[in-house]
Amino acid sequence: xxxxxxxxxxxxxxxxxxxxxxxxxxxxxxxxxxxxxxxxxxxxxxxxxxxxxxxxxxxxxxxxxxxxxxxxxxxxxxxxxxxxxxxxxxxxxxxxxxxxxxxxxxxxxxxxxxxxxxxxxxxxxxxxxxxxxxxxxxxxxxxxxxxxxxxxxxxxxxxxxxxxxxxxxxxxxxxxxxxxxxxxxxxxxxxxxxxxxxxxxxxxxxxxxxxxxxxxxxxxxxxxxxxxxxxxxxxxxxxxxxxxxxxxxxxxxxxxxxxxxxxxxxxxxxxxxxxxxxxxxxxxxxxxxxxxxxxxxxxxxxxxxxxxxxxxxxxxxx
Amino acid sequence: xxxxxxxxxxxxxxxxxxxxxxxxxxxxxxxxxxxxxxxxxxxxxxxxxxxxxxxxxxxxxxxxxxxxxxxxxxxxxxxxxxxxxxxxxxxxxxxxxxxxxxxxxxxxxxxxxxxxxxxxxxxxxxxxxxxxxxxxxxxxxxxxxxxxxxxxxxxxxxxxxxxxxxxxxxxxxxxxxxxxxxxxxxxxxxxxxxxxxxxxxxxxxxxxxxxxxxxxxxxxxxxxxxxxxxxxxxxxxxxxxxxxxxxxxxxxxxxxxxxxxxxxxxxxxxxxxxxxxxxxxxxxxxxxxxxxxxxxxxxxxxxxx
Numbered sequence: 136x137x138x139x140x141x142x143x144x145x146x147x148x149x150x151x152x153x154x155x156x157x158x159x160x161x162x163x164x165x166x167x168x169x170x171x172x173x174x175x176x177x178x179x180x181x182x183x184x185x186x187x188x189x190x191x192x193x194x195x196x197x198x199x200x201x202x203x204x205x206x207x208x209x210x211x212x213x214x215x216x217x218x219x220x221x222x223x224x225x226x227x228x229x230x231x232x233x234x235x236x237x238x239x240x241x242x243x244x245x246x247x248x249x250x251x252x253x254x255x256x257x258x259x260x261x262x263x264x265x266x267x268x269x270x271x272x273x274x275x276x277x278x279x280x281x282x283x284x285x286x287x288x289x290x291x292x293x294x295x296x297x298x299x300x301x302x303x304x305x306x307x308x309x310x311x312x313x314x315x316x317x318x319x320x321x322x323x324x325x326x327x328x329x330x331x332x333x334x335x336x337x338x339x340x341x342x343x344x345x346x347x348x349x350x351x352x353x354x355x356x357x358x359x360x361x362x363x364x365x366x367x368x369x370x371x372x373x374x375x376x377x378x379x380x381x382x383x384x385x386x387x388x389x390x391x392x393x394x395x396x397x398x399x400x401x402x403x404x405x406x407x408x409x410x411x412x413x414x415x416x417x418x419x420x421x422x423x424x425x426x427x428x429x430x431x432x433x434x435x436x437x438x439x440x441x442x443x444x445x446x447x448x449x450x451x452x453x
Numbered sequence: 454x455x456x457x458x459x460x461x462x463x464x465x466x467x468x469x470x471x472x473x474x475x476x477x478x479x480x481x482x483x484x485x486x487x488x489x490x491x492x493x494x495x496x497x498x499x500x501x502x503x504x505x506x507x508x509x510x511x512x513x514x515x516x517x518x519x520x521x522x523x524x525x526x527x528x529x530x531x532x533x534x535x536x537x538x539x540x541x542x543x544x545x546x547x548x549x550x551x552x553x554x555x556x557x558x559x560x561x562x563x564x565x566x567x568x569x570x571x572x573x574x575x576x577x578x579x580x581x582x583x584x585x586x587x588x589x590x591x592x593x594x595x596x597x598x599x600x601x602x603x604x605x606x607x608x609x610x611x612x613x614x615x616x617x618x619x620x621x622x623x624x625x626x627x628x629x630x631x632x633x634x635x636x637x638x639x640x641x642x643x644x645x646x647x648x649x650x651x652x653x654x655x656x657x658x659x660x661x662x663x664x665x666x667x668x669x670x671x672x673x674x675x676x677x678x679x680x681x682x683x684x685x686x687x688x689x690x691x692x693x694x695x696x697x698x699x700x701x702x703x704x705x706x707x708x709x710x711x712x713x714x715x716x717x718x719x720x721x722x723x724x725x726x727x728x729x730x731x732x733x734x735x736x737x738x739x740x741x742x743x744x745x746x747x748x749x750x751x752x753x754x755x756x757x758x
Binding site: 170172173174176177179180181183184186187188189190191192194195198251252253254255256257261262265267268269270271272274275276277278279282283284285286287289291293294295327331332335336339341344346349350353359362363366367388390391394395409412413416417422425426429432433436437440 | 477493500507510511522566567577579580585592596605606611630689690696711729737741
């Protein structure tokens with residue numbers, strides 16, 4: 136059983152990479168004749184995907200060109216909803232916030248994840264325990280993460296974080312209520328809850344680094360800093376690439392963290408694309424405008440993924 | 454033990470090696486060196502405080518009678534179950550039951566769907582295979598956030614059937630029941646099961662379903678572990694879907710109700726922490742049970758959409 140599990144790992148990579156499945160060895164005539172049974176096995180997945188992914192997407196495209204009103208009936212409005220989204224000041228701010236939050240959070244989480252991996256690399260049981268504990272924020276539901284950080288960020292001078300920064304002489308901050316701080320407070324929570332995820336991926340990468348390279352670096356008298364820059368980071372480049380793409384694509388559709396922590400406030404200073412869609416769609420019932428914004432988000436994430444995949448493929452080929 | 458039997462030369466080499474332990478990790482941690490050990494211990498303590506500390510305060514705080522949010526602590530001062538009594542008054546167990554039922558039933562469905570589709574992709578040759586794979590990969594580009602708005606409309610009026618499942622648990626379970634990630638993990642694993650074993654079962658006259666259930670499934674336990682932990686975490690972490698699929702607040706899950714619990718000025722931080730505790734514990738248990746599967750799934754390069 137263990138043999139099978141280790142043998143399967145490389146092929147998991149190829150499946151996710153989009154390689155068509157290897158053709159199974161030719162079966163007997165009897166199994167070939169029941170070609171339809173493959174579709175029977177695929178039916179539940181395909182039906183569920185059609186009903187809950189593709190039909191909603193089609194519906195979303197349709198509604199994005201309509202003025203949706205449940206009682207009067209929908210009417211076609213052409214590109215009006217898109218114009219509304221693209222000219223709306225709130226959406227402009229949301230784009231900016233999403234980009235700042237996404238970039239800061241992705242870079243922060245990848246860098247911190249890398250540092251965590253460096254600090255916690257090693258075979259000892261104690262380190263395994265510390266790694267297990269450090270990973271907890273990743274498996275904790277975002278809603279719970281948001282609530283605990285709201286308590287940590289409690290704005291009064293005797294709030295936990297304020298007491299902590301008070302130790303080094305910084306004045307109390309109203310983290311989630313100060314328009315100039317709130318976005319960074321949200322960013323910190325995002326980094327906190329995703330950095331350990333990237334740590335695990337980097338740890339797997341570190342385990343594969345050729346130890347003789349460290350030896351060679353030591354013989355050359357390279358300092359630790361140079362060793363990490365010249366040996367470790369180049370060896371981890373594929374992992375860093377994958378992790379950065381993952382982080383960036385995820386950051387585009389960030390919702391729960393922001394919604395629980397600030398709800399988009401104060402004064403829209405943490406309003407991101409998804410919270411704006413939610414507000415438009417479910418609080419103001421502007422389903423047409425919200426659909427148009429959703430389609431734009433879809434286009435943006437597909438473009439980002441395609442560009443990222445294209446660049447990583449090229450790098451690998453070179 | 455083996456050290457005491459090793460000849461002096463070998464022991465000396467091992468000692469030298471332990472100073473050179475600096476070559477075993479990227480950061481060059483020396484294993485025997487006390488200075489290196491102390492620095493590392495300090496870092497570990499700091500990281501535990503930063504990353505595990507906040508989680509611990511939820512667990513401790515839930516059982517501590519602390520009326521205000523400035524009293525975060527790692528040690529209960531007034532151990533009590535009062536927080537849970539207050540939270541019970543707000544119907545917290547109902548929401549908890551909603552969550553457990555959705556996660557349990559949703560995960561079961563997700564596993565069944567993934568096993569079936571994975572089997573077809575990995576072991577059967579049929580016309581349109583590449584298209585099906587393309588469809589599965591495409592769904593990874595359509596996360597629930599992107600389709601949330603139209604999905605809420607579709608859930609209220611299912612096409613062809615013309616019924617509304619909004620406000621029922623099916624509105625949350627069915628959209629998460631098929632996961633391309635789970636299907637691809639199962640397919641990748643099943644592809645490596647030797648054809649001879651399946652062929653032997655086929656010659657014995659076993660039906661397709663029986664081959665899947667009694668031959669392939671027992672051999673696929675490691676992949677099932679990966680699907681289980683990712684599936685559970687994915688469903689338990691759902692926030693937007695339960696929010697938009699609900700008709701009334703009674704339909705909410707425990708993660709969604711936390712926000713209302715906080716906004717309720719009469720219940721205080723203690724009850725909120727009790728709710729957060731309930732929302733935390735199932736994912737904690739599943740994580741500790743399936744930690745190995747989680748790491749395997751993350752590092753096998755299978756990309757989560």
